[in-house]
Amino acid sequence: MPNTQKPQPRVLIFTTPTCAFCNQAKRYFREKGIKFKDVDVSRDAAAARDMIRRSGQQGVPVIDIGGKIIVGFDRQKINQLLGIK
Numbered sequence: 001m002p003n004t005q006k007p008q009p010r011v012l013i014f015t016t017p018t019c020a021f022c023n024q025a026k027r028y029f030r031e032k033g034i035k036f037k038d039v040d041v042s043r044d045a046a047a048a049r050d051m052i053r054r055s056g057q058q059g060v061p062v063i064d065i066g067g068k069i070i071v072g073f074d075r076q077k078i079n080q081l082l083g084i085k
Contacts, residue, residue, distance in 0.1 A: 008082065009066025011036035014051040018042075021073040022061040028075065032084055 011029065013036050015022035029036045041048040041060060048058075055062040055069050063070040065081040079085060 006083070008035060010064075011066075011082075012039060012064040013037070014039045014041050014047065014055075014060055014062040014064075016040065016042040016060050019060045025061050025063060025073040025078075028073070028078070032082075034082060034084075 011034055013022065013025055013029070015026070015038055017040065026036070026038060039047045039051070041051055051060075051062050052058055054064060055071055057071060059071065061071075061073060063073075063078065065078065068081055070077050070081070
Protein backbone atom coordinates (compact mmCIF):
# COMPACT_ATOMS: atom_id res chain seq x y z
CA MET A 1 0.00 0.00 0.00
CA PRO A 2 1.48 3.39 -0.93
CA ASN A 3 2.44 5.78 1.83
CA THR A 4 -0.11 8.60 1.59
CA GLN A 5 1.44 10.69 4.34
CA LYS A 6 2.26 14.18 3.11
CA PRO A 7 5.92 15.20 3.38
CA GLN A 8 6.63 17.33 6.41
CA PRO A 9 6.76 21.05 5.63
CA ARG A 10 10.08 22.78 6.26
CA VAL A 11 10.36 23.82 9.90
CA LEU A 12 12.64 26.67 10.92
CA ILE A 13 12.90 27.85 14.52
CA PHE A 14 14.59 31.13 15.42
CA THR A 15 15.95 30.89 18.96
CA THR A 16 18.45 32.14 21.52
CA PRO A 17 20.33 29.84 23.92
CA THR A 18 18.75 31.43 27.02
CA CYS A 19 15.13 31.22 25.81
CA ALA A 20 13.11 28.67 27.82
CA PHE A 21 10.22 28.58 25.33
CA CYS A 22 12.70 27.99 22.49
CA ASN A 23 14.08 24.96 24.32
CA GLN A 24 10.55 23.69 25.02
CA ALA A 25 9.64 24.01 21.35
CA LYS A 26 12.79 22.16 20.22
CA ARG A 27 12.16 19.42 22.79
CA TYR A 28 8.57 19.14 21.55
CA PHE A 29 9.72 18.79 17.91
CA ARG A 30 12.21 16.08 18.92
CA GLU A 31 9.54 14.19 20.91
CA LYS A 32 7.21 14.31 17.89
CA GLY A 33 9.97 13.30 15.46
CA ILE A 34 9.73 16.60 13.57
CA LYS A 35 12.84 17.61 11.64
CA PHE A 36 13.70 21.28 12.13
CA LYS A 37 16.47 23.77 11.52
CA ASP A 38 17.51 25.74 14.60
CA VAL A 39 18.69 29.29 13.87
CA ASP A 40 20.45 31.03 16.78
CA VAL A 41 19.69 34.73 16.29
CA SER A 42 22.01 35.74 19.15
CA ARG A 43 24.99 34.66 17.02
CA ASP A 44 23.75 35.64 13.58
CA ALA A 45 22.70 39.25 12.91
CA ALA A 46 21.50 38.43 9.37
CA ALA A 47 19.27 35.67 10.74
CA ALA A 48 17.91 38.07 13.37
CA ARG A 49 17.01 40.56 10.61
CA ASP A 50 15.42 37.72 8.61
CA MET A 51 13.37 36.67 11.65
CA ILE A 52 12.16 40.25 12.23
CA ARG A 53 11.30 40.57 8.52
CA ARG A 54 9.25 37.34 8.66
CA SER A 55 7.50 37.92 11.99
CA GLY A 56 7.48 41.69 12.41
CA GLN A 57 8.90 41.45 15.91
CA GLN A 58 12.03 40.57 17.90
CA GLY A 59 10.85 38.04 20.48
CA VAL A 60 11.83 34.39 20.23
CA PRO A 61 10.93 31.71 19.46
CA VAL A 62 9.66 32.46 15.99
CA ILE A 63 8.68 29.24 14.25
CA ASP A 64 8.32 29.09 10.46
CA ILE A 65 6.38 26.03 9.31
CA GLY A 66 6.20 25.89 5.53
CA GLY A 67 6.19 29.69 5.34
CA LYS A 68 3.53 30.19 8.05
CA ILE A 69 4.80 32.10 11.09
CA ILE A 70 4.08 31.25 14.72
CA VAL A 71 5.38 33.65 17.35
CA GLY A 72 6.08 31.86 20.63
CA PHE A 73 5.63 28.19 21.49
CA ASP A 74 2.00 27.67 20.46
CA ARG A 75 1.58 23.90 20.64
CA GLN A 76 -1.95 23.94 19.21
CA LYS A 77 -0.95 25.99 16.18
CA ILE A 78 2.17 23.87 15.64
CA ASN A 79 0.09 20.68 15.70
CA GLN A 80 -2.43 22.21 13.32
CA LEU A 81 0.20 23.32 10.78
CA LEU A 82 2.04 19.98 10.96
CA GLY A 83 -1.12 17.89 11.03
CA ILE A 84 -0.13 16.10 14.27
CA LYS A 85 -1.86 15.45 17.56
